[in-house]
Amino acid sequence: MSIVGAILVPHPPLILPEVGRGEEKIIEPTIQTYKQAANFVAHLHPETIVLSSPHSIMYTDYLHISPGTHAQGDMASFRAPNVQVECDYDQALSQRICDLAEENHLPAGYLGQRDPSLDHGTMVPLYFVKQKYPHFQLVRLGISGISLAEHYHIGLLIQQAAKELDRRIVYIASGDLSHKLKADGPYGFDSHGPIYDEKVMDVCRKTAFDELLTFDPLLLQKAAECGHRSFVIMAGALDRCQVEAHVLSHQDVTGVGYGVATFKVLGKDPKRNFLDQFESEEKKRIQAQRDAEDAYAALARKTVESYITHRTVPSIEGLPQDMLSQRAGVFCSIHKDGRLRGCIGTIGPTKENIAQEIIANAISAATQDPRFDAIRKEELNHLSYSVDVLSPPENITSSDQLDVHRYGVIVTQGHKRGLLLPNLDGVDTISQQIEIAKQKAGIWEDDPVELQRFEVVRHT
Secondary structure: OOEEEEEEEOOOHHHOHHHHOOHHHHHHHHHHHHHHHHHHHHHHOOOEEEEEOOOOOEEOOOEEEOOOOEEEEEEHHHOEEEEEEEEEEOHHHHHHHHHHHHHOOOOEEOOOOOOOOOOHHHHHHHHHHHHHOOOOEEEEEOOEOOOHHHHHHHHHHHHHHHHHOOOOEEEEEEOOOOOOEOOOOOOOEOOHHHHHHHHHHHHHHHOOHHHHHHOOHHHHHHHOOOOHHHHHHHHHHOOOEEEEEEEEEEEOOOOOOEEEEEEEEEEEOHHHOHHHHHHHHHHHHHHHHHHHOOHHHHHHHHHHHHHHHHOOOOOOOOOOHHHHHOOOOEEEEEEEOOEEEEEEEOOOOOOOOHHHHHHHHHHHHHHOOOOOOOOOHHHHHHEEEEEEEEOOOEEEOOHHHOOOOOOEEEEEEOOEEEEEOOOOOOOOOHHHHHHHHHHHHOOOOOOOOEEEEEOEEEEO
C-alpha cells in the first residue's frame, strides 16, 4: 500500500472546548468541518498517520523527524492540562524516511531533538481524529527553512517509504493560513493576507499542487502564513496520484485563516509529477539566466563551481578591463529556488582589483556564511548569482538622507557595524532598513548609531 488520502487542517488551540471555554463557537463552521475531516480519515482506515506541524522542532537548514517509539503532550500551556494526547510512533516508517533523505542528500532526519513532547500543531488534529479513529501509529515531522522543492521532495520520499514497507497511510498537513487578515486581529492586517488564503484554497479546489512550489516568497512573508511548507510536504506525498478534493471550509473571523480540505487518492496519474515539472522549468530558467549573465555574475558562478568541485579558482585573464583595474567593495549573493543560499561581502576593497574581490567573496558566500551549510556539489546546477559592487561609503547625519531602493546603509556603534544592501525584497521603509542593519550588528533597536550610505551597481 501507500498513501490513500490526506487532509489539510488548522490548529488553533481555541478550537478545543476545554481551551476555548465557549469562545470556540465563533469558529463553529471550522469545528464541524474538522469533524468531517476526522471522519474522512477514519473511513480510510490508515495504519499510520504522517503529520507535519509548523510547531514541532524547527531549524533553518534541517527538517526534523521525531525519533523514538512513543510521545505524549498536553495543552497545559493553553490552560487545559487535562487535555492530553499520546501516540505510538511508527519507528520503521520514520527510519526509512530518514534513510531515503540521506540517500537523496536531503537535510532531514532525527538530529536535533530538543523536546519530545507533542506540540499543539500535532495535538489539535489528533484530538479530533482520535475521537473517530484511535488505532493508528504516527510519524511526526516539522518544517524547515530549506526550499519548497526540498519539502516537496521529502513528501515524495514519504510516499516511497510507505510503498516499500506496505503501509497504508494518511497525511495530515497541519497549518493555519495567513495571520494578517484583520486589523483588529492579534497580528494586524496586510493586504497580502487575503490574497494568500484565496490562492491556497484555490489550489486545494483544483488540486493544482504544482502552484504551491511557485508562491512568491514575499507573499509568504507578508501574509505571515503558518502552514505553507506543511502543505507542500503533503503535496509531495500525493505526487503522481489522481486526487479527489473537497474544500470543506475557510474562516477568517479571528484574523487568522483556517482552512479545511480533504483529498482522496483514486489511483495513479503519471502526469501529476509536479516536482519533475518544476525542476525542468527551473533548469530552463537558470540556463536562460546564465545565458544572459554579465562578466561579474559569471565570474562568481565559475568561482563557486570550480572551488566546490576542484578546490581551484578560474583564471581572470580576458575579463573586462574595469574588473582588473578598479578596486571596490563587493557583495556576492547566491540563491537557490528563489531563496538566499549565501551572501558575503566587503564594505571596501581588500584585494588588488574587483575580479579578485569577487573570487574571494564568492568562495566565502558558498562556504563560510554562518547562516548556511557549505554548498554541496549536487546543488551547483540549481544556483543563481548576483554581484553588487559598492560605491565608497558616505557619512550622513539623518535617516532622511536614505532611500531603501537607491542606498544601502551602514550602522556603526563603537566596534559594532552592520550593513544592509539596497533594494531588497521585503524591506520597504528606512526604519526597517536601519532596524535590520542594527540586528545584524548586534545593536539594540533604540541605541543611537552613526549612519553611512552607499550605492551599488548590481550585476546578474
